[in-house]
Amino acid sequence: AKEELEKQAKDEKDKNLNQDLSKKLDEILKLQKENKEKKEDKKSQDKKLDELLKADDKNILNQFDLNKMKEQENQQGKKQVKDEKEFAVFQVDKNFYNIIKDGKKTTVYMDVKAYIKDNRIMLPVRYAAYTLGFNVEYDDSKREAIFSNKENTALPKKTLRLNIDTGVMKDSQGNIYHSDTKPVIINGRIHASISNIAKAFNASCGDIRDEKDQSIEWDNSRKAVYVFKNIK
Numbered sequence: 281a282k283e284e285l286e287k288q289a290k291d292e293k294d295k296n297l298n299q300d301l302s303k304k305l306d307e308i309l310k311l312q313k314e315n316k317e318k319k320e321d322k323k324s325q326d327k328k329l330d331e332l333l334k335a336d337d338k339n340i341l342n343q344f345d346l347n348k349m350k351e352q353e354n355q356q357g358k359k360q361v362k363d364e365k366e367f368a369v370f371q372v373d374k375n376f377y378n379i380i381k382d383g384k385k386t387t388v389y390m391d392v393k394a395y396i397k398d399n400r401i402m403l404p405v406r407y408a409a410y411t412l413g414f415n416v417e418y419d420d421s422k423r424e425a426i427f428s429n430k431e432n433t434a435l436p437k438k439t440l441r442l443n444i445d446t447g448v449m450k451d452s453q454g455n456i457y458h459s460d461t462k463p464v465i466i467n468g469r470i471h472a473s474i475s476n477i478a479k480a481f482n483a484s485c486g487d488i489r490d491e492k493d494q495s496i497e498w499d500n501s502r503k504a505v506y507v508f509k510n511i512k
Contacts, residue, residue: 329488332369333504335376335387366510368411370394370403372503377407392469394505400461401498401505402471405442411507412478412495418470425463425470427477434512435481435495442477444470449480474505483512 413431447459483495
C-alpha cells in the first residue's frame, strides 16, 4: 500500500511537471510568434517608408505647376477638402519631395536640396510652407518671410513673420519665438527649420517610430522628414 501511494505521488508530480513544461513551451512559442510578427510588421513598414522616398517620374510637378494649381483653385472658389492623410516627405540631399494625397504620390522637383544644420533639417521655406497649407511672401525691406495659414484646418489661422537674419519670429497675435537655427539663403532660396516654424503655429513634432500622429515627424534612419498637413 505504501509503495502504491508513493507511485501515485510520483505520477502526480511527473504529471504536474509535464504540465508546467508544456505551459512554458507554449509561452515560448507564443513569444517567438509575436517577435516574428513584429519583425514582419517592421519589415513591411520599412518597405512602405522606402517606397515613399522614391521619385515618381510618371507624376511630376514643379513649383510653377503648384502655383498654377493654387491659382486655378482660387479662381474657381474651390474649397480645400480636409484630408488627414495628406502629407509630404523630404529627404536630406534630395532635390525633390513627394506629396501623398488620397493614396496618390506626386513628385515635386526643387532647384535646391534639403540639408541638416545644427541637428535641424533645413527646407526651402516656399516648398515647406506649401506642404503645410501656408502661403508665404517675402518682405525685402524688412528681410522677413511671411507665413499665412490659409488651408491647414488643424492649426490656428494666423500670420508669422520670420526674420531671415536673426531667426526671430513674430506672429499676428504679438507672440515672439526664437528659432534655434538661423535661416540660410542658398541659390536665392530661403532655408529654415521646418520644426521651428511649425511649433510657432502650435504644431507638434516627433519621431516617425513613436506611433503618435504629429505635424512634423523625423525618420533618423532615412534622414527624412514627414510633414502632415491637417494634423496638429
